[in-house]
Structures are given as C-alpha cells and as structure tokens.
Amino acid sequence: MNKKTKTIIWIVVAVLIVGVVAFLLTDILTAANALDFSEFRQKILDGEIVKVYANAFVWTGEAYDSAGNVIKSYTTNAPSIHYYADWAAFEAELTALNGGNPVPLAIEFADPNAGSALSNLFPLISIAIVALVFFLLMRQMTGGNAKAMSIGKTKAHVQSNLKVRFSDVAGAEEEKEELQEVVEFLKSPKKFAELGARIPAGVLLVGPPGTGKTLFAKAVAGEAGVPFFSVSGSDFVEMYVGVGASRVRDLFEVAKKNQPCIIFIDEIDAVGRRRGAGLGGGHDEREQTLNQILVQMDGFESNDGIIVMAATNRADILDPALLRPGRFDRQINVNLPDVKGREQILKVHARNKPIAPDVNFKTVARITAGFSGAELANLLNEAAILAARAGKKLIGNHELYEGINKVLMGPQKKSRVVTESDKRCTAYHEAGHAILACLCKHCDPVHEVTIIPRGNAAGYTMTRPETDDMDVSYNKLIDNICMTLGGRVAEELVIHDVTTGASSDLQKVSSLARRMVTQWGMSDKLGLVAYDSDQPVFMGMEYGHSERTYSQETASAIDNEVRRLISEAHERATKLLQENRSILDNMSRVLVERETIYNEEVAMLMKGASYTEVIAYMDGADDTRRENPFAFVTTPSSEHIVADDTENTTK
C-alpha cells in the first residue's frame, strides 16, 4: 500500500467515525421518549396529546392534566413535509380515522428556518464537523507537502567555490583523466558546442564504499569552479507522496538557472533500482522519482552546461533506462586503491599531520591491501588520536600499526576481564588458526597472533596478503576455509568441547564455500553455472523476494556441495593439527604467557622450538621490533599490483 491510498483510507475512516458519532448523538438525544408516527397519531386520536409543536424534523406532542399543566411530552420524526403545506390534509386524515368525528388538536408550526428545537441542529452540526475534519486533513496534507517541498529546496544543498581539487584525490589517475574532459567542458561549454561535440549528460561513478566517489564529484566541481548541487538518493525514499518527483524538478530548475554546474545524486541506487522489481506496490514513489530524473535528463540539450553525476556501489541493479545514451552514458569505475594508490592516499591525508621521520608509507601501504581510501583516512586519524593520547608530538609506526588493527578489528579491550580458562581456550583457538595458516601453502603469512580482545573478538590472528592479487584461486579458497576452521578444530582437539567463539569463523567459512559453489563454478557437481545473483536486500523493500531461479533439487545439491567442501576442510584441519599437536601446545602456552606473538616467534614455533626457547628469545630479543611493528613487512619478490578485495583477518 502506498502513501496516497493510505492517506485516502485515513480520511474515509475519520469521516465515518465522525458521522457515526454524530448520528448516535442525535439518536440518543431524540430517542428519550420518541414514538413511531402511528403511535404518536394514536395518542392524538386517544385524546392524550392535545397540542403539537411541529418543525421540519420533529413533532412534539404534549399531554395536559385537568389543571392545564403539561404532564407528558412525546416526540416523533416529522412524518412528511406534506403536512407542513397542508395541515388540513392531516386533520382530514385524523377525522377519517376517528370515524368521521373531528379530533380536537392544536398544532403550531415552527418557522422551518428557525430551528428552535436543539435536535434540529444535529444534522447540521454533524455535517459541519465532517466538513471541518475534512478541511483540516486537507490542509494538513497540503501543508505537509508544502513543508516537504521547502525541505526539498534546502536539502539539495548548493556549494559554490568548492576547495576540493584533483590533487586531493590520490591514486586513481585514469579516473582523473576521464573526468578531466568533464572539467574542461564545464569550464567552457561554448568551445565544445561550437564544434558540435556531444558531451555526456550524465557520469556514473561506480565503486565500493569509501573509494572517493563523492570526493571525485566534488573535485570535478572544484576544478571547474562551478556550483555543486548535491542530493542523496536516500533522501527521496522517506518522502511524502509525490514530493520526490517535484523535488527532482525543483533541483533541475534551480540548476538550469545556474549553468554551468554539476548536479550530484549520491547513492542513486536508492531510487534508481530496476523498476518493477520487488513485491509490487509501494514502489510508486521511487518510480515516480526515477521517472522524473529520466524526464529531466532528456529535457536538456547535451550542450546545456549541466552535467549530472551520480554515485552507486553497484551499477548492475540500476534501471537500464538510466544507462541509455543521453542519460548516464558514461560510467567510471572507481576501484579500491592498489599499493601505489594507498601510499599516495596516506600521503595526502598525512599532509597536515606531524609524521615521525622513520615512518615509511610504502610499508604501511603494503600491509593494507583491501583498505579503501576512507579506511586509510580513518587509519591515520586513529593514529593521530593515539599519538595525542600518549602525549607524543609525532605520529610514529607504533600508532600507525595500532590504527591498522583498530580499523580492521575495532579497538583493543585490554581491560576486559578474561578468566584463565577462557584465556587458554582463546590461545588454542588462535594457535589453531596460526598453525594452519603456516601449513597451508596458499594462505597469507601470519603477522601477529594475539589473545588480547579487540572489538567483538576474543583474540585474532592477523594475516596480510603479500601482493594485491585480485583473483583468488580455488586452492587459496580451500586453504582459507581450512585455516578459518583451525580455531574450532583446536578447541575440539584440546578442550574436547566447543565454544561459541567460532561463530564468525563459521559464518565466513559457510559464505566462502557457498560462493565457491554458486558463484564461482568451483564445484564439479554443479558445473559452471552461476546460481545466485547475490543481491542484497535494500532498505527492506524486497523482503521475501528471493531471486532463486533453480529447483528444489538444485538447492539441496548446493547445500550438499557446500557441506562437503566444509567437512573435507574440517577433516584436513583436524589431521594437520593432530600431526602438529606439540606445536599447538607450545604456541598456546606462549600466547597465554605473552598474549601477543609476532611472525618471528611463529616461525620459530613452526620449526619446533620449545616454550622455554621462545620465551627466552622474546626476553632476549632487542625491542626494536616492537618499536617498529612494520619491521617484519618484507618486500614481495614480484611487485605486481592490482586491487584486492580479500580480507584475511580471522577471529
């Protein structure tokens, strides 16, 4: 049900309630000693009622005692307007009923317009109330609309003289080049118009959250020195009926008066999703808004000085109509930054921060594969806060390293009370992860193992990829599943019981295995078919709308394959940990004692070093490593650089 019908139903209900109440009220008041008209007439014939006061609605008959006092009064609904006009007809009727003898009766007609009787007013009052309610409702509705529209006007905020420049957006050189054209057009639209060049009406920025799409749009406006009208798709969603569309109209209207300029629609997927998707109904508002955007974009000539930019995380769910020529016909993919990009982003955000001279952003960039620009900015901010809290003048490696961990896993919870047995359990769990990460050759190297709680995790094993490999192989996935199950397996082997601590591990494992089967065609049984479109549910709009395109049998075959992958990995993990039980025991003992170990200790333990040897090494080791937690980051043999979306931190 959409908002329009809801409002209408609301009004109808209100009117009905008011009407019913008014009628009940009239009835109660007049029903006091109301008679049927025939009963009333009988009382006249009986001689009981000797006087009648009549108005258009009610007749009141009075009975008198011998002294001439009113002893009783009766009412009845006025029989018919006819008697008004022709009192004689009623007299004749009475005479006929009385066997030809005239009946003595005095009758007084009230002026039909005077309405002296109170009941006279009730119908009028109820009509008035209904009308009033209606009027108020209408006023409130239009009033609401008016307010929303004014919100619309202010919410699409305009920024002129934006200070953001391309130099503030680090990395992403190709994207900048593509956008440079847009900047030049905005700077001098005439030049392009004279040559008849068709400039894209719309530019769609597509990329994961935090990759700088909004920043890019602003930078284009800043570089071109034009006003920047921005509005977010999600603003339209919580709108009153019909306001989304009118807001779009307003936005374009204002923009047209400020050419050249940029209109930026952030999160366009909130309104721009494929029409007719979902459960039907309830989409009217969104569709009207979307239609209005399309209409407006068609409405201006390509050589008008307006460029519409929009940002989304996913272009695949957008309505195809949006992507047609003349609309968002240019797509720019903004990806997660590669090693070089990360280094540049770190440098951009370090511009106004005092950084210790021994900090090497190359190294920081290397172990932050998969971080978005926003996460890198956040990392530096966390580091700055830590340095300030520690009373330092410069941000050092220590703070940066802690910043990375904080962005990855949430803040350390050193003060959380942990019992000895919990500690032991966590130590075994993490040692299980770490050992399997070392034993499975496709896993990323282990940088740190800790049982200090952080975020929701009781401890964690930090592995970071050495390169930015984007494509993940079957073997790497299988090894990752095995490693992720390591924590649970260690608990099974040692504690002979399992804890709830592995729940996020299990979630990760299940989703990896399921995607291997349904998306990446990595199961022979199901073949090279993509079964799931992996569409997340947006804003609760598509509940119950599953995109399943396969049969029940296929569904259960998928389940079986997922289970097979996981149970094979579980067997392998169990076997590996059983074979290396002494390493598992040693590592967890060291962890219980020291809480955090780094790659060197892990390597020693894997080579068979005993508990005492490792503790002795840790006591003897010079502390430079702890001064610079990045010391372990080695230069990878091959520097091939692509974006990476694997996140290899395991609880």
Ligand code: ADP
């Ligand atoms: P998106 O719109 O893609 O979700 P934003 O543009 O809002 O991302 O980026 C959020 C913040 O992250 C920016 O304000 C900026 O501080 C930082 N950031 C993201 N990408 C970059 C980049 N390439 N260079 C510099 N800073 C960036």
Ligand code: MG
């Ligand atoms: Mg954004």
Ligand code: ZN
């Ligand atoms: Zn775990």
